[in-house]
Amino acid sequence: MNSCEISKNAVLAGDLHEVDPFIDSIINNLKKSEEYFPFDMTISGYANDPRPLWEVEEIRKWCESLQQKHPYLPYLLSNSTIEWYALCILEIEEVERRETIFGTRGVYRITMNEFKKFSAQVTGGSGILFHNICDISTNKQFELMMLSSERMIKALSNVLFITEK
8 A cells, every 4th residue: 555654844844745745646647547546655653642633733734735735636535544534624522432343432523514514615515536636437437526525524424423403
């Protein structure tokens, strides 16, 4: 699996230069082969911080900037990355803490309106994944969107539930 590591210095500076070339190469590969493989994105320098990444304000801001620049990005991310990345860019509310074999984990909720807004942003509101970026067939875009959406929902369902209010 492809992996991209982002430094704490890049996060603190709001610098996207460490990830931009990586995303560009994923998009170029997608254009050439119409195949894509989800990638891991990690952030280094926070190992001694006990908070999850989405509770660190500078990481949330960095992810929000990245999302604005690359709104389709969640479709490209691996399950392990989409979980923390989505929690960084969504307006969430922690409702419970649970002990798991991986340590204490939060359970979060999001309103249906916030989830719809996120979905529309990621798809460009059109339901077509990379409509302005890749010259790949509409059928292939739809296939990628469906597979990626299923993967995203599965990853997020571990930590997030949707409520009406």
